[in-house]
Amino acid sequence: MTHTAEYPGKQTKTSPATQTPAFAALSAKTPIEPFQIERRAPRPNDVAIDILYCGVCHSDIHQARDEWGGSIFPMVPGHEIVGRVSSVGTAVRKFKAGDLAGVGCMVDSCRVCENCKDGEEQYCTNPHATLTYNSRDKNGEVTYGGYSTSIVVDENYVLHISDKLDLAATAPLLCAGITTYSPLRHWNVGKGKKLGVMGLGGLGHMGLKFGHAFGAHVVQFTTSQSKIADAKKLGADEVVISTDAAQMASHAGTFDFILDTISAPHDVAGYLNLLKRDGVLCMVGAPDEPLSVPVFSLLGRRASLAGSGIGGIAETQEMLDFCAEHGIVSDIEMIPIQQINEAYARMLRNDVKYRFVIDTNSLKSGAVQG
């Protein structure tokens, strides 16, 4: 077990920072490549985690390529992290060495703003939560994500992971899972409700699983006949071919909630017309171009176009516990880190069912092979 500092935030000689193998984007225009980072020695409230698996999120690509602006390079992406605790700081009460642990999209927040107090740390306004990568912490240090062998995180932003579930398939729950779970819970999508899911990727397939588990009548929208069988296997009660105007029209005014997981620019107008009174179309994908919204589609049914970002720490734990209880994980394809650039290319072609997960053993044994 690592010795920890006597004074919060101060590193001692007995707990030096750790050189850690990672993969990073050195610029917006270069591929992800081997890189060495330093992880801080655990402070009293810190948990040090040996990373076992890290999911690959579409936002990794957006940020590594600076498509949202403001990216910080070098960047070590990855915010769907599952691992095992290697050591804890002196003040840590929630974890001990050997525990399974997860880290999602954020590693800290102000803890005093209204949103933090409400357990909605993802909406921290002071000025915003410290994200797991491509962010700066309270000390101004750049954060590095899960494309690496270890990470050190304040215990309050670390999740407990059940040993009942496949660990690699659990990793994507930390972002894709909570991002779809949270809005379905917030808007009470369950029995007696009709839920639509737009997009059948990392987020979409989790939306199907949760919607089904919550008892909603779940409709998958897709442009592709080839996805019908898969969507039904994942929990869809119906599949609508969204390019078929007659099929779309037959569902007009019937949806309580539509979860839009599409992160490429796309049209939402046709879907707004499928909402019933007080229906909500909620964006969880993040297209980098503004949406075009015809106002009459909202006025005519008191509809809302909403957005939702991940979920709070307590809700993320609730989601993980729900998944453990109901046997819900992501459908994944495991890759060694050396295939990350190929994985990005395949994700952009929607050629993955449904989430790539990095086996970080590949990083430990040969990071320089990349």
Add this chain to the structure above:
Amino acid sequence: MTHTAEYPGKQTKTSPATQTPAFAALSAKTPIEPFQIERRAPRPNDVAIDILYCGVCHSDIHQARDEWGGSIFPMVPGHEIVGRVSSVGTAVRKFKAGDLAGVGCMVDSCRVCENCKDGEEQYCTNPHATLTYNSRDKNGEVTYGGYSTSIVVDENYVLHISDKLDLAATAPLLCAGITTYSPLRHWNVGKGKKLGVMGLGGLGHMGLKFGHAFGAHVVQFTTSQSKIADAKKLGADEVVISTDAAQMASHAGTFDFILDTISAPHDVAGYLNLLKRDGVLCMVGAPDEPLSVPVFSLLGRRASLAGSGIGGIAETQEMLDFCAEHGIVSDIEMIPIQQINEAYARMLRNDVKYRFVIDTNSLKSGAVQG
């Protein structure tokens, strides 16, 4: 009192249709001009009303000029109608001759769909409510609005009007009033909430009055220094000059609800960033171009862009009763019908405080002067 038909929907010889002076748009490209219409003889459930005043709504212009498409010509606009009951059908229980009465944006709906049953007839889905003008009723007859001397409407779509209030200034409550009252009530905008109002016209000034009456902290957005004093007089606690980036930034993340009453194409992105977590920006104006909505503004605070259309009949009565109790009416400028085209031109220049109301006496005495 008019004799009514023995059989519902059937007119008898003793109650002929009535020739009624009106003003109409004969095409999208011609001014509003004198026109003669026929009002049906009252059926058993009908109330015949002598129109005293009719407010002039921005949507009158949109529809008279076919800017939303699908306009039916000749068109007699007007859906902010206050008058006095001249006769009632045999089955009418809620009104009697001599009563004050109001008619708003709709004169019928299916009465059996989920929305009608819920008292939200404005969202009738079977296929939609019969609007007061520019619509077709269940028999396929075109409806004609309040730019006329009388109207015949089923009693279930007629409102009681208090004699406590100025009648001309009450007319705009039937559309501008309920359109702003309903979303503020639906989203519980009251004490402890911060409300923003975009636009200071017919709708906006009613939003200020209701927001103030409900106890919210009310902020008017305007581009014009000259409107500050007026907005404060109408109920604004603060006025923000929306073109002043520093002023806007100082309100970032603080609004529970923003009521957007602007019916011209405009930018909403800057306002979405002023919402706090779970905040709602609600459109009640109806720009004829789609809005451009940056998704991150929604995701970062679980915000919603919503729309709301008028209100149900019961809620409209509730609003009218609230106004009578609290002494709330519209600020108006009265005009004879012969000035309607000039009024339209002035509305398009925002040159009215804050609603034109037609005195239909002008129509009775000299419709052909137009």
